[in-house]
Amino acid sequence: MVFSMTAFARSELSTDQGNLAWELRSVNHRYLESALRLPDAFRDLEGPLRERLRKHIARGKVECTLRFNPATDAAPDLSLNQPLLDQLIEAAGRIGKQLDNPAPINPLELLAWPGVLGGEGRDQVDLKAQADQLFNQALEELKAHRAREGAELRELIESRLDSMAERVITLREMMPTLLAAHRQKLIDRFNEAKLELDSTRIEQELVILAQKIDVAEELDRIDTHINETRHVLDSKAAIGRRLDFLMQEFNREANTLGSKAIDARSTQAAVDLKVYIEQMREQVQNIE
Numbered sequence: 001m002v003f004s005m006t007a008f009a010r011s012e013l014s015t016d017q018g019n020l021a022w023e024l025r026s027v028n029h030r031y032l033e034s035a036l037r038l039p040d041a042f043r044d045l046e047g048p049l050r051e052r053l054r055k056h057i058a059r060g061k062v063e064c065t066l067r068f069n070p071a072t073d074a075a076p077d078l079s080l081n082q083p084l085l086d087q088l089i090e091a092a093g094r095i096g097k098q099l100d101n102p103a104p105i106n107p108l109e110l111l112a113w114p115g116v117l118g119g120e121g122r123d124q125v126d127l128k129a130q131a132d133q134l135f136n137q138a139l140e141e142l143k144a145h146r147a148r149e150g151a152e153l154r155e156l157i158e159s160r161l162d163s164m165a166e167r168v169i170t171l172r173e174m175m176p177t178l179l180a181a182h183r184q185k186l187i188d189r190f191n192e193a194k195l196e197l198d199s200t201r202i203e204q205e206l207v208i209l210a211q212k213i214d215v216a217e218e219l220d221r222i223d224t225h226i227n228e229t230r231h232v233l234d235s236k237a238a239i240g241r242r243l244d245f246l247m248q249e250f251n252r253e254a255n256t257l258g259s260k261a262i263d264a265r266s267t268q269a270a271v272d273l274k275v276y277i278e279q280m281r282e283q284v285q286n287i288e
Helices: 040-056 081-096 107-111 123-192 199-213 216-233 238-258 263-282
Strands: 008-012 018-027 032-037 060-070
Touching: 008 123, 018 123, 032 040, 040 060, 040 123, 060 123, 081 107, 123 199, 123 216, 123 238, 123 263, 216 238, 238 263
Parallel strands: 032 060
Antiparallel strands: 008 018, 018 060
16 A cells, blocks of 8 residues: 655644643655654653554654643642652752852752652543543544555556556557668668668668667566556555665666667657656655
């Protein structure tokens, strides 16, 4: 299945403690890069959420932002972790005795020490669980958005593949006519120069010309790449990098076709192929 790397999702929940809202944004990136912005009270969710993202998304730069607006009447009763506070004061006192002119202990700095300020209680635990579940909803919405855009990208790519297949058929059918035209052109040049026609030399020249303009292998490889691209589009794994590689191979063959073009029709066919390849390449950059 094709997934786009560009998507947006938002999920929101009103609780007794306040309003929770997740915003998830995903854009193109070579690898998976996640950035989580959480209020300090929810910071311990970061590790599990980052791991969850890794299991569901393979590529893209994903920004996840949690916003919490507490209810005006939901301010928690704060309490102190007295044993930890006593240890901090005792440690600060021991250090102070070793200094010539120690500064007084700042109570606010003690309160800012991790674990000193408690009293969040069960309500805060429940709030974190709600934020965790709300993240799952936002993540599912993000994946659905990526899937919808991926389906559209697949249609665009398949349309270009169909057009390329038609050009390959036309060019393959055209080659005998082009070779015959150049055979006649070679004979006409001999006639214009009033040179004696040497059938052996003409055949030698035609063999050399046929080798120079023979594009059968290039057309066969383009057909192979078209079939492989269709196969990759049906894969359930992340396919963006594989498709990007195929676009490079397509472009290589199209360049060779252009270098072997011997008239305006074959030149135009090569140009058309390069246009389709470039259009696909631009879309492939958005695929996971």
